[in-house]
Amino acid sequence: MSSILIVAEHDGAKLNPSTAKCVTCAGKIPGAAIDILVLASDSSAVATQAAGIAGVGKVLAVDNPANAEPIAAVLAPQVAKLADGYSHVFGPSTTFGKDLMPRVAALLGVGQVSDIMAVEGAHRFRRPIYAGNAILTVEVPADAKVVATVRVASFEAAAGGGSAAVTRTDPGVPLPTHTRFVSRSGATTGRPDLQTASRVVAGGRALGSADGFKIIYSLADKLGAAVGASRAAVDAGYVPNDLQVGQTGKIIAPELYVAIGISGAIQHMTGIKDARTIVAINKDGEAPIFEAADIGLVGDLFAIVPELERLLG
């Protein structure tokens, strides 16, 4: 039988929704027993939230001041130690999990399955390669521990209502001090998080300037949506890097994605192909974005977007 340990992502106070998505992924493995590991300086708030996810057997909580910031070199030896006895160790394919999990896999002497998008068996998974332009079905040897990251855009968050027990534990392994946290900046906009928002309004180079982007923010606020951008808009300096959607930015799967003045380069489409409904507004009727859009409108975005905001009011 499979026993799966999921490494929780959190900011010290709040559990990231990516963790509940990993639980859903793990739950696709028949008969899996699912535990969550919370590594923190003070795990109490986060461990309680993790214990509330339906389908979780127990929560392992490690309190250590060294875990105040998610430094992969510090967390990895603890995860590797506590992975003992588990058949699988999962983390989210967010920047947190992408940083941590390969280090865990190497400490355990096994490979890693990156970006699970579908589970076909306890050791067989589907994952995107070539920026999602091909899908690989891969099998891990039956006798190897499975270390993997879960593509969060491919799974819904598991429901709440659970009441797992929380167990404090101490892995008792030496931790390195060669990597030190200095600072973090960005993302205090008060808007929904781009990675997990159910609605996203995104703008491209056609917005013309940071000032032009204001109509994107305004429509997003009307819809309660997160704001995204194409790489072209980010490179032009209209918006910060962390708003970039696409192969080299964030890969998202909102219910509604509104692409405004975005032509739809392959690398952008890679980031949104799992969106439920794609709406495209562009002045160029030949733009590739219209090939993938569920609803398309050709026209001047500076006239359309404020009018759309008014009509939805």
Place this chain on the structure above:
Amino acid sequence: MRRIMVGVKRVVDYNVRIRVKPDNSGVVTEGVKMSINPFDEIALEEALRIKERGLADEVLAVSIGPADAQQQLRTALAMGADRAVLVQTDAVVAPLSVARIFHGLIEKEQPFLVLVGKQAIDDDNGQTAQMLAALWDRPQAVSCSKVEIGDGKATVTREVDAGLETLEVDLPAVLSVDLRLNEPRYVKLPDIMKAKKKPLDTLGLADFGVGDAPAFTAIKIEPPPQRQKGIMVKDVGELAEALKKKGLV
């Protein structure tokens, strides 16, 4: 000798439209343009800039792949790398094996810094830097967008979901680089001629005690499901109606 080691992977050029083979055994690579993995090119550029600032003496470019990967290493030498090593194999080498090979080379070459791309654009694994740092028991910084080399340590800024994160790492360390770190230079013709005379050594997997059996079995490779083409509306009023009808707003 203050040495920087850079990983250079040969991949299908990023401008090539990928086609999956009809028998689902892989993607078509015959007759397709191959290039340095673009993220590795950025890693190499950063190594060269660090050397040009007088903070390193030598840049060593390393590739693991078929004999033809010499082309990418010659390009790396033309960009300005001093020396290259090809660990030659026709097998698909998994990231953990890549990390073991790099770790073996590190023992011999003693670099103070290893730079690689954050992922290769073919298998999209994004694992090599982290695995190497684990085996070497050294710091890692993934998806770097800024690197400052100091005395025995480096300050690096990483692109994370929440924005930017800055870490201080003791050297030696392994850094994987992101898109916005720099813009790689263009290679000039005289540099291509000069690169032909630079040393390029070839080793084998056996030199590192690494086998060529795959860690995982690739069952099949398929094209992704295509989205259905949707409807076009003629004005913003129709758009608002369509969104309301679908219950999206």
